[in-house]
Amino acid sequence: MSGHSTYEPTTGIExxxxxxxxxxxxxxxxxLSFPTPKNLNYWYTFGGILALMLGIQLxxxxxLAMHYxxxxxxxxxSVERIMxxxxxxxxxxxxxxxxxxxxxxxVYIHMIRGLYYGSYKAPREVLWILGCLIYLAMMATAFxxxxxxxxxxxxxxxxxxxNLFGALPIIGxxxxxxxxxxxxVDNPTLNRFFSLHYLLPFVIAGLVILHIWALHxxxxxxxxxxxxKSENDTVPFHPYYTVKDGFAIGVFLLLxxxxxxxNPNVLGHADNYIPANPLVTPAHIVPEWxxxxxxxxxxxxxxxxxxxxxMFGAIATLFVLPWLDTSKVRSMRYRPTARLYLFIFxxxxxxxxYCGGQLPDDPVIxxxxxxxxxxxxxNSMVWLSRVATLYYFxxxxxxxxxxxxxxxxxxxxxxxxxxxxxxxxxxxxxxxASPEKRG
Amino acid sequence: MADTVVGATPDPHASGDDPSxxxxxxxxxxxxxxxxxxxxxxxxxxxxxxAGDTLALASIEFDLGKVEPGQQVVVKWRGKPxxxxxxxxxxxxxxxxxxxxxxxRDPATDESRHKPGKAQWLVxxxxxxxxxxxxTVGGGDYGGWFCPCHGSHxxxxxRIRKGPAPKNLLVxxxxxxxxTKIKVG
Numbered sequence: 060m061s062g063h064s065t066y067e068p069t070t071g072i073e074x075x076x077x078x079x080x081x082x083x084x085x086x087x088x089x090x091l092s093f094p095t096p097k098n099l100n101y102w103y104t105f106g107g108i109l110a111l112m113l114g115i116q117l118x119x120x121x122x123l124a125m126h127y128x129x130x131x132x133x134x135x136x137s138v139e140r141i142m143x144x145x146x147x148x149x150x151x152x153x154x155x156x157x158x159x160x161x162x163x164x165x166v167y168i169h170m171i172r173g174l175y176y177g178s179y180k181a182p183r184e185v186l187w188i189l190g191c192l193i194y195l196a197m198m199a200t201a202f203x204x205x206x207x208x209x210x211x212x213x214x215x216x217x218x219x220x221x222n223l224f225g226a227l228p229i230i231g232x233x234x235x236x237x238x239x240x241x242x243x244v245d246n247p248t249l250n251r252f253f254s255l256h257y258l259l260p261f262v263i264a265g266l267v268i269l270h271i272w273a274l275h276x277x278x279x280x281x282x283x284x285x286x287x288k289s290e291n292d293t294v295p296f297h298p299y300y301t302v303k304d305g306f307a308i309g310v311f312l313l314l315x316x317x318x319x320x321x322n323p324n325v326l327g328h329a330d331n332y333i334p335a336n337p338l339v340t341p342a343h344i345v346p347e348w349x350x351x352x353x354x355x356x357x358x359x360x361x362x363x364x365x366x367x368x369x370m371f372g373a374i375a376t377l378f379v380l381p382w383l384d385t386s387k388v389r390s391m392r393y394r395p396t397a398r399l400y401l402f403i404f405x406x407x408x409x410x411x412x413y414c415g416g417q418l419p420d421d422p423v424i425x426x427x428x429x430x431x432x433x434x435x436x437x438n439s440m441v442w443l444s445r446v447a448t449l450y451y452f453x454x455x456x457x458x459x460x461x462x463x464x465x466x467x468x469x470x471x472x473x474x475x476x477x478x479x480x481x482x483x484x485x486x487x488x489x490x491x492a493s494p495e496k497r498g
Numbered sequence: 499m500a501d502t503v504v505g506a507t508p509d510p511h512a513s514g515d516d517p518s519x520x521x522x523x524x525x526x527x528x529x530x531x532x533x534x535x536x537x538x539x540x541x542x543x544x545x546x547x548x549a550g551d552t553l554a555l556a557s558i559e560f561d562l563g564k565v566e567p568g569q570q571v572v573v574k575w576r577g578k579p580x581x582x583x584x585x586x587x588x589x590x591x592x593x594x595x596x597x598x599x600x601x602x603r604d605p606a607t608d609e610s611r612h613k614p615g616k617a618q619w620l621v622x623x624x625x626x627x628x629x630x631x632x633x634t635v636g637g638g639d640y641g642g643w644f645c646p647c648h649g650s651h652x653x654x655x656x657r658i659r660k661g662p663a664p665k666n667l668l669v670x671x672x673x674x675x676x677x678t679k680i681k682v683g
Contacts, residue, residue, distance in 0.1 A: 215631060219647060222630040237543075241552045243577030243625075251546065338572050338579045338624075340632040344647045358648055363628055363664045419649050434660075 065092045089275065094293035095300055096281035098475050102176075103279070104307030105169040107300075111308055112162040113267065117260050119155040120204075127207065129253035131246045134209035135334045153323040159201050160326045161315045163349035166194060174401060177389030178280040184381040186273040191377045193266045198374075200259040201347065203252045210331035211341050217244045217252070219344065223357075226367040243337065283475055284389025292475040343418065351415030352408050356451070358419050359444035361434055369448070376455045383455055385463030393469040400458050407450040414444040557683030559675065562619065570635045572624060575682055579624035579632050580670065581643075582680075585654060590617050592641065593655035601659055604666045608655040611669055621672050621680065622656045628663035643667070 066087040068074040077084055126145050128137040141148035170190070173179055179187035206217045221238050225231040240247030278287060287293055294300075318326065326348060330341040346354050353370050360366035376383075391398040417440045422428075428438040435441040472478040555576050562582065565571045570583040585593075593608040612620055626633050626645040637644030638651035640659050645652075650661030657666040672682040 215647075218625075219629040219631065222628075225630075236548060237546050239548075240546055241548045241577060242555075245552075245577045247549065247552065337577060338574060338632060340634075340646055342634075342646045344631065358662070361662055363662055366662065 064088050089271075090301075091295065091297040093275065093296040094278065094287070094290070095296045096279050096287055096292060096475055097294045097299070098281050098283065098479070099279065099300065099303070100282055101303070101307055102168070102172040102282075104304045105165050105172065106274075107304035108165045108308055108311050109162065109169060110267065112158060112165060113260070113263060116155065116158050116162060117264070119151050119158060120257075120260065122151050123155055124253075124257060127253075129207070129250050131209060131249055131335070134207065134249060138208045150319070153319045157315065157318040157323060157326065159204065160318070160347070160349065161311070162197065163201070165311070166197065167349070170194070171405060174404075175391050175398075176280055176282055177284050177384070177386075177391065179381045180384065180389050181381070182277045183273070183280060186270065186277075187381055188378055189266055189270040189273055191374075193263055193270060194377075195374065196259055196263045196266060198350070200256060200263065201349070203256045203259070205331075205347060206249065206252050207256060208331060209249065209335045211333045211335055211339075212328045212331040212344065214244060214335035214337065215340050215344050216346060217248065220346075221248075223367050223370075226364045228364070280389065281475060282390060282392060283472055283478065284392070285472055285475055288474040345416055348412065348416070351413075352411035352451075353415075355411040355415035355440075355444040356448045358415070359441060359448045373448075373451060376452065380455060380459075384459040385461075386459075386466070386468070387463070388468040388471055390471075393471050394462075394466060395469065396466045397459070397462050400454060400462065403450065404454040407447040407454070410447040411444060411451065414440045414447065419444075555683075557681055559679060559681050562678045562680060567618070572632075575623075575670070580682060581620070581622045581624040581635070581656075581667070583620040583622070583635070585618050585620055589641065589654040593653060593657075596640075596653060596655075596657075599659075603658050603664065606655075606657060606666055611655050611657075611666070613674060616674065619680075620654075620656060621670065621682065623668040623670050625668075626650055626663055627658065627665035627667065628661070633667075 064084055064087070066077075066084040068077045068083070073083060076082070123141065126137060126141050126148065128134060138152070141152050143149075145151075173187065173190070202216070202220055206213045221235055221244065224238065225235040227234065236242065238248070239245065240251060281287075328345065333341075345351070353373060356373050357366045357370040360369055386394060386397065388394055391401060419439065419441045420435065421440050422436065422438045423440060423443050424438065426438075427436045430437045432442065558573065558575055560571075560573060560580075560582060562584070565582055565584040567584050568586045568589075570581055572579045572581060574580070590608070596602070597607045597609075608617070612618075624632050626647065628645065628648055628650050631645050631647035633643035633645040633650070633652060635643055638660075640651055640653035642654045642656060642659075643652040644650070645661065645663065648662050650663035651659045652663075652667055653659050655666075656669075658664070670682055672680050675681050
């Protein structure tokens with residue numbers, strides 16, 4: 060994919076620099092002339108959106124760190140001071156808090172895009188695994204960041220999540236004590252969380268560089284899933300995709316701004332505006348929305364260690380996905396059966412997210428049925444979570460491996476250009492298809 | 499060209515010459531580097547463990563006179579809530595009655611969970627053994643505690659009866675200094 064460089068330094072200073080540090084050439088080849096499949100749709104704009112969101116989180120975060128005090132006695136008050144007294148502090152904090160949600164929204168769409176078009180398959184396994192690592196680092200960063208305001212949800216969220224490691228046999232207690240730096244979540248915990256919350260975004264940025272590197276070796280996948288066959292299948296990244304990404308970013312920022320300016324707290328929880336109190340747990344403790352599916356998986360299992368293992372397993376499964384999907388066809392555009400199962404998978408993930416936000420014993424519809432299955436009413440969030448959890452794992456561990464061997468995919472086009480050029484609407488009667496004029 | 503020289507002028511520093519001596523240097527240097535790295539990493543890991551002042555947290559004394567029958571007082575001990583509950587005779591009877599109940603996940607008699615002759619006083623670490631939330635007193639199906647996070651039910655002896663928690667609420671080390679005063683820790 061990465062052909063020879065088309066960069067030609069025009070000025071004397073560029074020629075001088077190019078022979079010493081070809082950084083302009085690198086930027087030109089990476090972001091301007093990079094040959095990109097010409098059929099990318101708007102689902103492919105989320106990579107650019109994510110890069111922007113990382114930038115926004117870094118800038119707003121560094122600014123917030125100038126005003127925030129990582130101490131149990133001052134953390135909550137310093138956040139309130141940012142909201143009330145620091146010039147534009149409210150804007151920067153709301154951008155940061157809602158930016159995290161927007162970041163996750165974009166990453167989930169980006170991941171589902173990858174699932175749909177088979178972007179994780181050879182030769183892009185490393186690209187996919189790097190993406191999973193970024194997702195993992197994002198979750199760690201987001202969780203730690205949510206602890207910093209030291210409200211009730213911050214504190215008890217930190218207690219619950221760090222206690223997850225306590226479920227491990229033998230090493231569980233030493234690990235939680237080590238994480239806390241004491242016998243409970245306290246000032247040492249807050250201090251180190253602040254330190255790590257500052258560090259991890261730069262780890263993410265490093266992983267993003269590797270992710271883009273791994274993307275530029277085989278080049279972009281595309282909605283047909285067919286490899287690029289010739290230059291006729293590609294266009295330079297600039298102006299074609301700088302403009303397309305730019306438009307998508309504009310639309311995405313509208314959504315982001317509508318949260319920041321009109322409903323900045325709707326994705327948060329009111330209890331986090333109560334200062335942390337280690338002696339009282341809020342009546343209804345829930346994580347941020349982007350963790351709810353995993354929280355539902357955790358609660359679906361009546362055993363502590365089992366729940367924790369299944370929750371981490373849900374993420375670990377993503378890493379081995381390239382070797383679980385046995386189909387030779389990348390894009391689900393040509394795999395109607397797989398497409399159906401993927402839609403159900405997305406639905407199951409949404410159901411898990413919904414269940415994660417409800418109390419485990421709440422009825423799903425109407426009143427409890429009174430019919431107990433094992434340990435819970437059959438009409439309860441717990442049982443709905445269990446069904447959805449089962450599907451989540453079945454999709455990766457059973458459906459994808461088996462389906463790749465048994466399904467009959469639709470005919471896959473010869474090249475990216477072929478389905479467009481052979482389409483009756485683009486081929487008027489009598490006119491010969493001339494690919495060279497349609498670049 | 500190089501192969502014509504080999505053997506003609508033996509070079510004592512050529513690689514592959516005297517392999518055992520060369521290997522020894524490699525292994526020794528490698529081991530020293532690994533040892534040094536380990537010695538450097540350990541302080542960086544261990545610094546996250548509880549510091550001296552955290553470990554030196556004093557034990558606390560508590561005056562039971564503040565707790566009316568049927569009530570519970572929550573005090574902070576080592577950063578965690580401590581439940582001190584003054585149980586009513588009915589609550590004690592309910593706990594003793596369930597000593598051999600089949601749904602005890604972490605079987606323990608009520609007798610073993612309080613000091614001899616002090617059945618009314620239950621002193622427990624107030625963190626759910628599931629994921630560390632603070633259970634609310636008087637809730638749940640057994641009248642003991644109910645954890646709002648993930649729905650664990652504890653009975654009036656603090657034993658886990660229902661829900662995801664694996665263990666009974668922990669009884670800390672404590673002693674009666676007098677009839678109305680305890681020392682925890």
